[in-house]
Amino acid sequence: MSHLLEVKNLDVKFDTDEGRITAVENISLSVDQGEVLGIVGESGSGKSVTAKSIMKLNPGNTSYNEDAEIILDNENVLQFTSKQDLKKIRGGKVSMIFQEPMASFAPAIKIGAQMVEQLLIHKKINKDEAKSISINMLKRVGIADAEKRFNQYAFELSGGMRQRAMIAMALSTMPKLLLADEPTTALDVTIQAQVINLIKDIIKEYQMGVIFITHDLGVIAQVADHVAVMYLGSVVEKGPVNEILKNPKHPYTKGLLQALPDINNLDAPLSPIPGNIPSPLDRPTGCVFRTRCPHHNPEGKDGKIEMKLIEVEPGHWVDQCGIKCGQNG
Amino acid sequence: MGNNLISVNNVSVNFDYQENFISKKQKIHAVNNINIKIQKGSFFGLVGESGSGKTTLGRAILGANKISSGNVIFHDDERDYDLTNMNKQDLKEYRKKAQLIFQDPYAALSPRMTVRDIIAEPLEVMKITNSRQETDERVRDIAAKCRLNIEHLRRFPHAFSGGQRQRISIARALVSNPKFIVADESVAALDVSIQADILNLLKQLQTELNLTYLFISHDLSVVAHVCDVVAVMYLGHIVEMGPSRQLFKNPKHSYTKALLSSIPSIDPEKRSEAIELKGEIPSALHPPPGCVFRTRCPNPGIDCKGGEIKMGLTEVEPGHWVDQCCAL
Numbered sequence: 226m227s228h229l230l231e232v233k234n235l236d237v238k239f240d241t242d243e244g245r246i247t248a249v250e251n252i253s254l255s256v257d258q259g260e261v262l263g264i265v266g267e268s269g270s271g272k273s274v275t276a277k278s279i280m281k282l283n284p285g286n287t288s289y290n291e292d293a294e295i296i297l298d299n300e301n302v303l304q305f306t307s308k309q310d311l312k313k314i315r316g317g318k319v320s321m322i323f324q325e326p327m328a329s330f331a332p333a334i335k336i337g338a339q340m341v342e343q344l345l346i347h348k349k350i351n352k353d354e355a356k357s358i359s360i361n362m363l364k365r366v367g368i369a370d371a372e373k374r375f376n377q378y379a380f381e382l383s384g385g386m387r388q389r390a391m392i393a394m395a396l397s398t399m400p401k402l403l404l405a406d407e408p409t410t411a412l413d414v415t416i417q418a419q420v421i422n423l424i425k426d427i428i429k430e431y432q433m434g435v436i437f438i439t440h441d442l443g444v445i446a447q448v449a450d451h452v453a454v455m456y457l458g459s460v461v462e463k464g465p466v467n468e469i470l471k472n473p474k475h476p477y478t479k480g481l482l483q484a485l486p487d488i489n490n491l492d493a494p495l496s497p498i499p500g501n502i503p504s505p506l507d508r509p510t511g512c513v514f515r516t517r518c519p520h521h522n523p524e525g526k527d528g529k530i531e532m533k534l535i536e537v538e539p540g541h542w543v544d545q546c547g548i549k550c551g552q553n554g
Numbered sequence: 555m556g557n558n559l560i561s562v563n564n565v566s567v568n569f570d571y572q573e574n575f576i577s578k579k580q581k582i583h584a585v586n587n588i589n590i591k592i593q594k595g596s597f598f599g600l601v602g603e604s605g606s607g608k609t610t611l612g613r614a615i616l617g618a619n620k621i622s623s624g625n626v627i628f629h630d631d632e633r634d635y636d637l638t639n640m641n642k643q644d645l646k647e648y649r650k651k652a653q654l655i656f657q658d659p660y661a662a663l664s665p666r667m668t669v670r671d672i673i674a675e676p677l678e679v680m681k682i683t684n685s686r687q688e689t690d691e692r693v694r695d696i697a698a699k700c701r702l703n704i705e706h707l708r709r710f711p712h713a714f715s716g717g718q719r720q721r722i723s724i725a726r727a728l729v730s731n732p733k734f735i736v737a738d739e740s741v742a743a744l745d746v747s748i749q750a751d752i753l754n755l756l757k758q759l760q761t762e763l764n765l766t767y768l769f770i771s772h773d774l775s776v777v778a779h780v781c782d783v784v785a786v787m788y789l790g791h792i793v794e795m796g797p798s799r800q801l802f803k804n805p806k807h808s809y810t811k812a813l814l815s816s817i818p819s820i821d822p823e824k825r826s827e828a829i830e831l832k833g834e835i836p837s838a839l840h841p842p843p844g845c846v847f848r849t850r851c852p853n854p855g856i857d858c859k860g861g862e863i864k865m866g867l868t869e870v871e872p873g874h875w876v877d878q879c880c881a882l
């Protein structure tokens with residue numbers, strides 16, 4: 226079976242005043258129907274840029290490599306240029322939800338009007354049908370008084386409610402792929418738990434594929450089936466969520482886990498990863514993590530080891546580091 | 555007062571609120587009848603969801619928010635300061651002794667000042683040092699303790715990463731040699747690795763400089779790791795308080811239990827064990843009478859539903875206090 230989404234060898238570069246930035250390098254990922262792929266990594270690792278590429282939402286200073294492919298439903302999104310095609314990936318087959326729901330809503334237009342407008346663009350239905358779909362969706366995401374909320378502005382809702390409304394809007398067009406970029410990061414934990422459960426229910430019900438971006442490994446453990454760990458624009462490790470969290474191989478994945486305060490293990494020291502993330506302008510050659518890796522051997526340190534993912538267990542891919550650098554500590 | 559550095563006695567903070575100029579004035583009950591004692595040398599954690607009153611309480615203790623009723627006493631070695639009753643001189647002295655570390659390492663630092671000037675500013679404003687040389691010495695000294703080097707001092711803050719900026723804010727807060735630090739969401743904006751680094755630094759500075767912290771955070775895992783005492787706030791009230799290990803191991807209040815169960819477990823095999831709380835926190839303009847948590851409580855008793863229960867802490871084991879409802 227072919228995947229719902231397959232990203233192959235994607236590079237994303239930005240031209241800036243200070244030079245050309247490599248934000249994403251040689252990424253390959255896939256998502257199946259009904260599956261949640263989590264992308265985790267620190268700030269600046271390229272998570273959002275990757276997601277935006279799938280909707281071709283990166284700005285004008287962006288360039289993609291020629292041999293990259295983003296295959297959605299058997300079509301290469303990167304080749305899309307016509308309005309008609311772009312419509313398919315922007316609200317048609319793909320929807321996106323963000324950390325800040327206000328980014329999805331125009332401030333001066335009522336929530337309902339925006340939902341209806343969006344539906345009319347993407348579906349062959351009339352206004353009344355669009356209205357009833359929208360209200361049903363608001364109800365589905367747990368918004369009480371959906372008819373009333375339909376006629377309100379986004380700023381009139383509380384944070385958790387707004388997040389639900391945004392999810393309702395993103396889902397109303399029945400996308401095949403949902404891109405969720407830190408959708409619970411700004412929420413309180415009790416509200417986060419509600420929203421995570423909601424997203425999980427909905428994925429099950431509608432069998433969509435999801436890319437769930439977060440820097441929180443706990444959230445990943447709760448929602449993802451597969452995980453890709455990103456560092457400085459590269460995927461350094463990917464695989465089934467259980468494998469990655471319980472049997473991590475890459476020094477960066479291990480470092481993230483050791484830095485994380487775990488409430489069930491209060492005696493574990495919090496160990497930071499040494500050093501700082503290099504600027505994307507001085508992206509290390511060879512292994513991107515080598516300037517901070519506690520395990521590198523001289524070859525790795527000199528940048529002579531190329532990045533390349535190797536399958537160590539079925540479905541569990543790790544940058545060849547552990548193997549070539551030899552010190553899989 | 556023996557071992558306590560701070561005593562917060564029956565403190566309430568209200569804010570006036572008027573929706574528009576014709577509507578009637580209302581009161582926001584941001585902090586209600588709080589009693590806490592912060593021991594010298596402790597890492598006191600304050601947790602709770604957005605709007606529960608953590609910042610307001612922290613600011614009240616720093617003397618930066620008006621206290622509507624009750625008082626806060628700072629027990630210094632030689633004398634006590636009553637925050638509700640200080641003259642100008644007292645206030646000046648207190649400012650040196652109690653400092654705030656901000657949440658946002660990006661917004662807090664002026665982009666046009668060098669790191670040296672940012673750290674030195676409190677010394678100059680409070681006229682603590684007498685010469686430039688003395689200022690420089692103190693800046694260099696505290697910068698080194700915060701793991702910033704002399705190179706760094708000449709640069710501007712935009713050249714630094716989030717973690718380095720947070721170290722600059724910490725150095726600035728500590729340069730006046732305070733005894734008490736309020737750290738309000740000081741690691742919330744940081745990546746986990748940098749967060750671990752800053753938390754370790756705060757711990758280390760605590761022993762080195764004899765500091766006492768009020769550590770405000772909405773992240774329970776962080777609080778559990780660094781704090782020795784924790785108070786859990788909900789809608790302006792402390793609902794539970796105690797030694798952190800005891801409290802996290804054996805939470806008594808329904809809200810604390812729900813909060814703890816909502817932390818996303820890092821174990822994929824432990825999914826959705828969260829006690830799901832319905833609805834959202836009520837507005838501090840109209841807190842429910844009786845137990846403030848009853849609109850969301852997953853298993854309220856009959857008495858609580860009617861709003862007849864009064865809020866108030868009871869000691870259930872030594873040092874472990876719980877709002878009387880569920881404890882009994």
Ligand SMILES: Nc1ncnc2c1ncn2[C@@H]1O[C@H](COP(=O)(O)OP(=O)(O)OP(=O)(O)O)[C@@H](O)[C@H]1O
Binds near residue numbers: 270273274505
């Ligand atoms: N339009 C742009 N022009 C130049 N650089 C950009 C642009 N968009 C992103 N970048 C850079 O690309 C890199 C990856 O950014 P991205 O937003 O994908 O990170 P992220 O992993 O989503 O981080 P965060 O967790 O902070 O959201 C960063 O170094 C960022 O500064």
Ligand SMILES: Nc1ncnc2c1ncn2[C@@H]1O[C@H](COP(=O)(O)OP(=O)(O)OP(=O)(O)O)[C@@H](O)[C@H]1O
Binds near residue numbers: 570604610
């Ligand atoms: N200056 C003010 N004027 C009016 N209301 C205020 C003011 N400061 C805070 N409040 C209100 O007081 C209540 C408590 O706010 P506070 O900022 O102390 O909460 P918090 O626990 O720090 O929340 P967060 O986690 O979002 O920082 C809220 O209802 C808030 O809206």
Ligand code: SF4
Binds near residue numbers: 519525526
């Ligand atoms: S390749 Fe070497 S330097 Fe890079 S992560 Fe692996 S062990 Fe570390």
Ligand code: SF4
Binds near residue numbers: 845854
């Ligand atoms: S007093 Fe009643 S409503 Fe309040 S937390 Fe306890 S059981 Fe729940």
Ligand SMILES: [Mg+2]
Binds near residue numbers: 272273
């Ligand atoms: Mg991002």
Ligand SMILES: [Mg+2]
Binds near residue numbers: 608609610738
């Ligand atoms: Mg606050």
